[in-house]
Amino acid sequence: MHEKPSIEANKALSTPLSNTTSYIDFEGAGDPKHPQNWRLSTKLFNSILVCSGTLIVSLTSAIFAPGIDEASKDFGVGTVVGTLGTTLYVLGFASGPLIWAPASELRGRKWPLTIGMLGGGIFTIASAVAKNIQTLVICRFFAGMFGASQLTVVPGVLADLYSNVTRGAAISLYALTVFVGPFMAPFVGGFIASSYLGWRWTLYIPAIFSLANGLLSVFFLDETYPPCILVAKAAAIREESLNLNIRARHEDVEVSIAGLVEKYFTRPLTLLFTEPIILVVSVYMSFIYGLVYALLEAYPFVFEHVYGMTPAFAGLMFIGLIIGVVLACAFILFGQLAYARKLAENKGIAVPEWRLAPTLLGAPVFTIGLFWFSWTGFTPQIHWAAPAAAGIFIGFGVLCIFLPCFNYIVDAYLPIAASAVAANIILRTPPSSIMSPSPFIITIATSFAMSTTRYTVPVPESTLILETRQQLNDMAMQFPLGTVDDRNGGYYLLDHDTTVLAVASDPLCEELDASMEAAKRYHNAHPEIDEESKSVAP
Structure with missing residues (x-):
């Protein structure tokens, strides 16, 4: 594809309709109104607010899992049907970007994020009060679709706030919330479901947090999208000067449904079939992301059925995965210093392949973790601490693979980054929704189930090398x-x-x-x- 680079933080979706109007812009690189020039405290507050929303959404995706058995009994359905509550929530992640990505470029970052959190909270409450399984799973799907606003828009907020030098560190912390949420969910949901509160409170509690985050966003979240900031600036100048010819370019963009469909649906699908790099990297990421949700079933199988733990204490075994993810985040942040030096030495020109260095360690560590877990968690004669400790390696490998691959796609396809990321999300989300309730993980021997994956993990890593x-x-x-x-x-x-x-x-x-x-x-x-x-x- 031969397209002129056009995706920047302060660009709109298309060209202005009129050339006779006086358009305003930021007053140089140091304009204090530009988000990258805001005070550090303001940047951190907005970053924490949106990343906490991502943590809530990712937690909500899996917190219902420990209550599936009780919910299935209440509704008189099988457990596999009950797992649709998780499956359809994750499928909502795949459909949401088709709405939230264009909305964030047309109306800014604040309101898609705010509406997404409020809408997700409302549909999660609807799931909690559901009287039948149909209502529950349908509301879970829409809760996931609204929650996808966090996965889609938050990276854009961080790109608005931070320069290329520090953006990698911010994205690393965002990725941490994406994975810590599902790994926290089993022990949080396990204690809730096994308490007097019951399974419905595994939905009430995240709904309360979602609504609280949405309300905080209404009053305190700043708009970070530069074109929309210029729109507000132009409106203030017009009101003060009564000069109606002063406008922001984003006010005069021409938007068509066909153009939005092309950018966020047709083009991503085309990229998947015409760009081997996007296809191979996305397939690899989808496999890793799917395994994350497969572990949500594999861990309870091992620690409840093999070691006889209660669901609440079995959920505590996910702490090993969380420790691994946190260590990986620290490792990637440490590597960011070397990346910044290389970027400075290369006169600010980023080479996408530089992003892939952590995967060279992450892939073998992830494989070791799966091997360790599969051959220590199949018999109670081996102490439970052995498979639990394997989670540190698995968590470390997951983030060291996922985050660099994500950054690599963005850097390699920067002119069409929105479409490339949409293609990645479309491909990687369905496997996670399929693998999370997979009877394959639950019913066959743990050693065989996890061992079949450990041999396949390193293979795509070699395909990331681009030139000879x-x-x-x-x-x-x-x-x-x-x-x-x-x-x-x-x-x-x-x-x-x-x-x-x-x-x-x-x-x-x-x-x-x-x-x-x-x-x-x-x-x-x-x-x-x-x-x-x-x-x-x-």
């Missing part, structure tokens, strides 16, 4: 000013002033040829080469 040395050498021959340097176990295509344009490693997957991307970067840096080529053309 030969490809880079061929490119260097096409571009006389470019050179290939062999260092640090990899190969680097360098500009004439040592700016890194592309990175390669072992020739493991040549079909994922990204040489055109590197060539585009090179030509963007040297437009004079194109002009010289045209001048000598016959």
